[in-house]
Amino acid sequence: MANTYQYCVATNWGKGFIDYDESYRITFKSFPGNVWQVPAYNKHANLWIAKVAGAVKTKDEAQAIVTTEVNAAKTAWDNNNVEGESSDEKIERLGAKPTDITLEA
DSSP, rough: OOEEEEOOOOOOSSSTTOHHHHHOOOOEEEETTTEEEEEOOHHHHHHHHHHOOEEEOOOHHHHHHHHHHHHHHHHHHHOOOOOOHHHHHHHHHOOOOOOOOOOOO
């Protein structure tokens, strides 16, 4: 079965990164590490990747980037402690600990 999605790395510069027409024609999903998921075999998605100077990645390459970023966020969360703080207080202060993300094919 062919891939349903393709991945790229592109830095969101703000307004104009995804314009109205693109948001209408393309389903975007962003992940840690500036990884973007867009439909595979979609001319509008390919044009958007070119517009934003996206670096196309295989699913495995994109997964490695996302996993590295999530693991760094987990480590930062683990190391951000306040003496005498309970688990619930830490979650209230920082939010829940980041969880693993698995990209779709």
